[in-house]
Every structure is written in C-alpha cells, then in structure tokens.
Amino acid sequence: MATCSHADRLIPLLHDNELQSPLRREMVAHMATCVTCARTFSLLEREQELFTQAIEERVDSIDFSGFWQTVEAKLSEPTPSWAIRLRLWYESWRPAWAFPVPAWAVATLLLSLVLPYLYLSNNFFLTAGNLNPSPSPTTPLPQGPPQQVAQGPTEDSQKSPLIKDVGLSDDQERNNNQAQIESICTYGSGAVAINIYYDYESNSTVISCGNSTSEYPQ
Amino acid sequence: MTPHRLAQLCFVVTLLWALHALAEEVELHIETVLATNSSTRFDARLQDLKPLLVRTFRYTSYRLVREIRQQARWGEEIKVPLPGERQMRVIPKAYDRHRISLQVMLREGTNPTSLLNASLSFPDNGTIFFAGREQKDGVLIVRIGTTAKEKGHEP
Numbered sequence: 001m002a003t004c005s006h007a008d009r010l011i012p013l014l015h016d017n018e019l020q021s022p023l024r025r026e027m028v029a030h031m032a033t034c035v036t037c038a039r040t041f042s043l044l045e046r047e048q049e050l051f052t053q054a055i056e057e058r059v060d061s062i063d064f065s066g067f068w069q070t071v072e073a074k075l076s077e078p079t080p081s082w083a084i085r086l087r088l089w090y091e092s093w094r095p096a097w098a099f100p101v102p103a104w105a106v107a108t109l110l111l112s113l114v115l116p117y118l119y120l121s122n123n124f125f126l127t128a129g130n131l132n133p134s135p136s137p138t139t140p141l142p143q144g145p146p147q148q149v150a151q152g153p154t155e156d157s158q159k160s161p162l163i164k165d166v167g168l169s170d171d172q173e174r175n176n177n178q179a180q181i182e183s184i185c186t187y188g189s190g191a192v193a194i195n196i197y198y199d200y201e202s203n204s205t206v207i208s209c210g211n212s213t214s215e216y217p218q
Numbered sequence: 219m220t221p222h223r224l225a226q227l228c229f230v231v232t233l234l235w236a237l238h239a240l241a242e243e244v245e246l247h248i249e250t251v252l253a254t255n256s257s258t259r260f261d262a263r264l265q266d267l268k269p270l271l272v273r274t275f276r277y278t279s280y281r282l283v284r285e286i287r288q289q290a291r292w293g294e295e296i297k298v299p300l301p302g303e304r305q306m307r308v309i310p311k312a313y314d315r316h317r318i319s320l321q322v323m324l325r326e327g328t329n330p331t332s333l334l335n336a337s338l339s340f341p342d343n344g345t346i347f348f349a350g351r352e353q354k355d356g357v358l359i360v361r362i363g364t365t366a367k368e369k370g371h372e373p
Contacts, residue, residue, distance in 0.1 A: 097226065100222075101221050101222055101225045104222075104225030104226055104228070104229050105225055105228070107229055108225070108228045108229045108232045111229070111232045111233065111236055112232050112235075115236045178340070179338050179339065179340040179344075179346050180317070180338060180339045180340070181336065181337075181338045182319070182337040182338055182339065183335075183336070183337045184334070184335070184336040184337070184338070185334070185335045185336070186333065186334050186335075187331065187332045187333055187334070187335070192351075197274065199270055199273065199274060201269065201270070201273070202267075202269060202270040204270055204345055204346070204347060205340065205346050205347065206270075206274055206346075206347040206348075206349065207336065207338075207346065207347065207348050207349070208347075208348070208349035208350075209324075209333075209334060209348075209349065209350055209351050210349075210351055210352060
C-alpha cells in the first residue's frame with residue numbers, strides 16, 4: 001500500500017481545520033494529486049460521521065420526559081441532617097487533610113508550644129516592661145525622678161502600710177469594689193500628693209493627684 | 219477511632235483552644251468628666267455618679283467630656299485622649315480571682331512625658347476614679363470601668 005509522509009501528520013490537522021492558510025492551500029493542492037492523502041481524509045470524514053451518528057442515537061434513546069418532575073422532586077426532598085452534611089463535607093475534604101499521623105502530631109505539638117510561649121512573653125513584657133517603663137527615645141526624660149508613692153505586695157518587697165489586706169472571703173471580694181494598688185508612681189518636679197480614697201457609700205475607689213493633701217477635702 | 223482520626227481531633231481541639239485564648243477580651247468603659255465651679259450645671263448622663271462626685275470633689279458643675287467603650291485584648295494598650303494635650307493609657311493586664319489588673323499611665327504633651335503610672339487591681343465589673351491636679355478652672359476626673367468577657371487569663 002502506497003504511503004505518504006503527509007497522510008499521518010498533516011491530513012488529520014487539515015481535517016480538524018487546524019492548519020494555517022498557506023499550508024492549508026498547499027495540502028488541499030497536494031491532496032488533489034495524492035491518492036493516499038485523499039483516502040485518509042475521506043476515512044476521517046467517514047469516521048466523524050459514524051461517531052456523530054452514534055452519539056445522536058444515544059441521545060435520542062434517553063428519556064427526558066420525567067426530567068423536570070425528577071428535578072422538582074429532588075428539590076422538595078428534606079435536607080440531610082447536619083451530621084450527614086458534616087460527614088459529606090469531611091469526605092469532600094479528605095484528600096486535603098490526609099496527612100500522616102506524625103504530621104498531625106507535630107502540628108499539634110508546635111501549636112501547643114508556640115501559643116503559650118507568645119502568651120508568656122506577652123506577660124513578661126507587661127510585668128517587666130510596663131510597671132516602670134523606661135523612657136523611649138521619643139519620650140523626653142521626666143522633669144524629676146519618679147516618686148514611688150505606694151508599693152503593693154510583691155515577691156521581693158514587704159507590704160506597704162498604705163495597703164490593707166482585709167482578708168475578704170470570695171463572695172465579699174466579688175461585692176467589694178475596693179481597688180488594690182500594686183504600685184503608683186508620679187513623675188515631675190515638686191511634691192505631688194496622691195490621695196487614695198475609698199468611698200463606702202458608692203463602693204468606689206478614687207485616686208487623686210494634687211499639689212497638696214487638702215486639695216480634695218474629704 | 220483510628221490513630222489518624224485521633225490525631226486530627228487533637229489538632230482541632232488544640233486549634234480551638236488557641237483561637238479561644240486569642241479571643242479573650244475585656245471591655246473598658248472610660249468616662250472623662252470635667253468638674254468646675256464655673257456654673258451649677260450637672261450633666262444628666264452622670265446622674266448615677268452625682269452623690270460620689272459631690273461628696274468627694276465638691277465642685278458645682280460636672281460635665282461628661284468623653285465616653286469610650288472599647289473591647290481590648292489582655293495586654294493591649296488603650297489610649298484615651300484627654301483635654302489639655304494629655305493622654306491616658308490603660309492596659310488590662312490579667313484576670314485573677316474575680317479581679318482585673320490594670321496598668322494606668324497618664325502622659326502629657328505632644329512629646330509625651332509621664333505624669334502618673336499606676337498598677338492596680340479591682341473587681342470585675344468594678345470602677346475606679348482618677349482625678350488630676352486641680353487647675354484654676356477645675357479638674358479632670360476619669361472613671362474606668364472594666365468587664366472581663368473571658369475569665370481565663372491568669373498569669
């Protein structure tokens with residue numbers, strides 16, 4: 001059987017209308033003289049006809065008479081319970097989280113280690129940095145040394161006589177609005193009187209800064 | 219339950235715990251009151267404070283200058299601008315045995331200088347008052363109220 005190099009490579013492209021104009025014209029001209037290529041082209045056309053015919057026959061055999069009734073019936077079906085939907089959702093995502101057990105264990109361990117670390121470091125900065133904050137480069141130095149007016153109970157210090165430990169019970173503690181002063185500092189020149197006043201009637205603590213102790217007469 | 223399921227469950231529980239920890243919040247209610255002797259007007263919004271204010275400060279006029287309600291995370295610094303280029307910074311530090319610890323700093327000026335730095339604690343849903351220095355035309359009083367939304371932060 002005679003063969004042609006164009007028959008395998010270019011005739012299928014010509015049949016699929018995939019060739020550019022100059023090459024297409026050249027192939028059409030070639031096909032007029034090449035029996036092999038003309039035969040291959042006609043075979044491809046016949047193949048496509050048969051294929052289209054087969055699909056049409058299959059489509060015609062499908063019964064669409066009850067299509068919309070079925071759609072409506074599906075729509076009116078009760079929605080599955082949340083457990084079933086959760087299960088379906090889980091199954092749909094299964095490939096995404098199908099990591100091996102060690103990977104999950106490492107992720108859990110890292111998460112449980114990193115968070116407390118961040119938490120503790122946050123508290124560390126709070127307790128170590130903010131109680132007596134050193135002036136930042138943008139903050140001018142205070143005009144005078146900080147005056148520690150009251151210092152509450154800490155691990156390293158003794159209890160100040162300014163702070164009373166009344167030893168309240170849990171319920172009393174909840175109902176008692178009295179503030180406990182851990183520390184209080186004022187900055188700047190000149191004497192600053194700090195009055196810490198507990199108002200029993202309103203159950204409130206008032207801290208007032210003044211130039212003298214008689215500024216807010218009680 | 220398979221080991222794979224168990225590992226996934228542990229991860230999810232840890233993740234939920236982490237999200238829960240991050241969501242811990244405290245609500246701050248900060249009111250700034252200007253007390254003067256310039257008039258006898260009493261702001262109606264301060265009616266619940268009237269007995270305390272009159273008893274403690276003895277001014278004739280009280281006006282609510284600013285009221286702020288803000289959710290804050292533990293350790294987050296809340297800045298409250300005050301009249302006269304002053305600023306109050308409040309940091310909710312911790313919740314322990316029904317009490318909320320706060321750091322309160324009062325600063326002054328465009329290039330802030332510290333005036334006051336207090337570390338204190340008071341009961342959940344409680345209030346505390348700060349009064350500044352008496353000026354010729356009155357005094358600023360700041361009421362700070364706090365409510366812990368999550369009670370788990372115990373350092």
